[in-house]
Amino acid sequence: MADARPFHWEFKPEQVGREILRIEGGRRLEGSVSISGAKNAALKLMAAATLTGERCRFTNVPEIEDVRVLTEVLRDIGVTVDHPAPNVYEVASGDVDWLFVPLEAAAKMRASFILLGPLLTRFGRVIISNPGGDRIGRRPVNLHVDAMRALGAEIEYRNGYYFAKAPGRLRGGHVNFPQITVMGTENAMLAAVLADGHTVIEPAAQEPEVDDLIEFLQKMGAQVERTAPNRIEIEGRRRVRGAEHSVVPDRIEAGTFIAAAGVTHGRITLKGAPCNHLGAFLDVMSEMGVSLSCGADTIEVDATSADIKPLRGLDIETQPYPGLATDLQPPTCVLLTQAAGISHVHESVFEDRLEWLGELRRMGAKVEIPDHHHAIIDGPSKLHGAEVEIGDLRAGASLILAALAADGVTTIGGAHHVHRGYEKIDAKFLELGARIERLAEGI
Ligand code: UD1
Secondary structure (H helix, E strand, O other), X not given: OOOOOOOOOOOOOOOOOOOOEEEEOOOOOXXXXXXXXXXXXXXXXHHHHHHOOOOEEEEOOOOOHHHHHHHHHHHHOOOXXXXXXXXXXXXXXXXXXXXXXXXXXXXXXXXXXXXXXXHXXXXXXXXXXXXXXXXXXXXXXXXXXXXXXXXXXXXXXXXXXXXXXXXXXXXXXXXXXXXXXXXXXXXXXXXXXXXXXXXXXEOOOOOHHHHHHHHHHHHOOOEEEEEEOOEEEEEOOOOOOOOEEEOOEOHHHHHHHXXXXXXXXXXXXXXXXXXXXXXXXXXHHHHHOOEEEEOOOEEEEEXXXXXXXXXXXXXXXXXXXXXXXXXXXXXXXXXXXXXXXXXXXXXXXXXXXXXXXXXXXHOOOEEEEEEOOEEXXXXXXXXXXXXXXXXXXXXXXXXXXXXXXXEOEEEEEOHHHHHHOOOOHHHHHHHOOOEEEEOOOOO
């Protein structure tokens, strides 16, 4: 580690311009759309590549802002990240010379905290900022820190930074999470790959992106296995090698487009879509009256019957996988505003992930939010164009859906947030027949 480097060096990723989207609603979506690689897998795979000095190659990486931010963070600590073609990234972490992940990076993207496990286990120390990320609840990282400590790490928290050390090598151990955490599971798993001995992680998150990471780690030569639905076991190795991997398709992007077809009474085909990862969400869509048909890697969505017979409202509750994804709660809520009856929404994973419904109300939705975890939606209500503002990724995409369904013109401020996690979302909607334009340049 180059200790001579000044502590307050400046992290300067390309600035993201503020963006406003103007959408003229009321048009049925029709046609086909290709689903990109999953954000929540790509970021962890790129972080996993730092476990080895050998080159790793990733295909089907989504061209999104979060990937660009992680690329900058990795380059700043001395990792080579090449981008030889669209959606292809190569990561080579031979000479990591500065084991410091700064506040400027972490504030832009909470997922930068995933670097804690791999850097600590490979290099024996790292200084990493307490992350910010989406404004959806407190989103602490205590479970990640506790997991590292269970593997023998010494971690101190000072001035917004975690100073983590592994005296000698991390050692295998039992990581028992008091609740399910996706990135906590992944961080623990990445740390355990190069630890000395056997690690058991329980309860381990079951999200498909976690399994995508396991598959990649196995290609690297790591001994990692899911030995029960909610248990992952790792036998630590001294080193792992470079490997190649294609990122799993983004089930959240797929779900967003399915809900978009629903709200516009459209008929679309999703290509490269992971039907088998969307079970709980597809059940909700079917119960509401959206017709779905799964092919080998396509999903056909037909909501045209809603012209004649309105969709049906229902009660939903978000849960860790295989339950209904919290990331699909916002698009589902938009669809519920278009469904007949009273729907109760229980957001059980995050607090404050229902706040965005206030903006939906400004577009004519009848929504009550009795507390941080519950909402009541009374539908169907005719949505109308409005000027709305978005503050986080998934809610942002959902306001686009609401605008597509609304009468008249909606302008959505803060739309650049959506590019954090959705590749070319406006272009994809344009292809499906939406009237959508960028009023200010973003990325
Ligand atoms: C990941 C996803 C995010 C998704 C979420 C839940 C990435 C980059 N992001 O986020 O899109 O919405 O899973 O499916 O993969 N918690 C703590 N302490 C911790 C960690 C988490 O209290 O140290 C709490 C959180 O506040 C939340 C719950 O645990 O209430 C679950 O969060 P978690 O599964 O960790 O979400 P992320 O991995 O951050």
